[in-house]
Amino acid sequence: MIRGWLAVLAVLVGIGFSCAADSASPLQSDKRWDEARKLLKDGKAGEARSALEDLARQYPKDPDLYLFLAIALLRLRDPQAAELDIRQALALKPDHVEARTLLAWIESEIRGDFASAIKEYAEVVRLRPDLPEAYNNLGVAQKRKAELDSAAASFDQALALKPDYSAALSNRGWVFAEQNKWPEARRDFERALKIDPADDGALYGLSQALREGRDYAGAQRVLGRLISRSPNFVYWLEWGRIGLIRFYWVLLLIAIAVFMKGRFMKARNELNGG
Numbered sequence: 188m189i190r191g192w193l194a195v196l197a198v199l200v201g202i203g204f205s206c207a208a209d210s211a212s213p214l215q216s217d218k219r220w221d222e223a224r225k226l227l228k229d230g231k232a233g234e235a236r237s238a239l240e241d242l243a244r245q246y247p248k249d250p251d252l253y254l255f256l257a258i259a260l261l262r263l264r265d266p267q268a269a270e271l272d273i274r275q276a277l278a279l280k281p282d283h284v285e286a287r288t289l290l291a292w293i294e295s296e297i298r299g300d301f302a303s304a305i306k307e308y309a310e311v312v313r314l315r316p317d318l319p320e321a322y323n324n325l326g327v328a329q330k331r332k333a334e335l336d337s338a339a340a341s342f343d344q345a346l347a348l349k350p351d352y353s354a355a356l357s358n359r360g361w362v363f364a365e366q367n368k369w370p371e372a373r374r375d376f377e378r379a380l381k382i383d384p385a386d387d388g389a390l391y392g393l394s395q396a397l398r399e400g401r402d403y404a405g406a407q408r409v410l411g412r413l414i415s416r417s418p419n420f421v422y423w424l425e426w427g428r429i430g431l432i433r434f435y436w437v438l439l440l441i442a443i444a445v446f447m448k449g450r451f452m453k454a455r456n457e458l459n460g461g
Contacts, residue, residue: 232262
């Protein structure tokens with residue numbers, strides 16, 4: 188499941204704050220660097236952008252500055268300018284994992300160029316083969332390009348490195364769902380929800396797996412939990428559709444009974460000269 192701009196950009200800010208300038212860089216001792224990142228963290232993207240641009244004029248060779256500028260520009264919904272700054276960061280430091288991750292995200296989410304995103308994420312995996320998030324990101328891009336077997340293998344690798352990685356479990360569950368491997372999908376969605384009960388994507392996936400397993404009552408209960416948290420029309424529609432399936436035979440028997448009663452009444456009236 189793809190989350191919206193705000194959720195994704197919150198993750199990107201998290202990526203940015205996880206990295207720091209090279210300890211040998213004079214930027215590290217400049218208090219304006221911390222202030223600019225705090226502005227970005229507090230959601231003041233415009234002010235952060237101005238502060239970071241001032242720093243970039245003084246420290247034009249520091250790639251982390253361009254990464255944070257790109258994040259600020261994405262917060263300001265200017266992906267084209269953000270990409271220029273990301274590429275500047277990579278020109279200065281080709282093995283900059285966070286910058287390459289952000290570039291891959293733009294390729295996938297903004298341009299819809301999944302082949303390019305896969306290429307960038309694969310490079311991140313090469314640079315950081317110990318990072319489960321790198322394999323998860325790669326798997327998401329592969330899934331969106333319909334390379335389901337490759338995606339499942341990437342999620343497997345992410346889970347080998349981090350068995351309690353709920354996002355990778357949920358993502359692999361959706362791969363299994365597209366492959367019609369519903370028991371495996373249900374297993375992954377249930378495991379993901381044990382780790383993160385707030386994962387709406389896994390919860391919706393579980394409802395689909397239960398429906399495919401003909402546990403219609405269970406599917407409606409799960410959808411009821413989703414509706415209580417987010418009254419999304421899609422959830423209501425699915426809940427109603429499953430209800431029709433669930434009570435199909437009851438409705439059919441009622442219809443047959445009404446039909447037979449009508450036929451009986453007609454026949455009786457004919458016998459009575461009606």
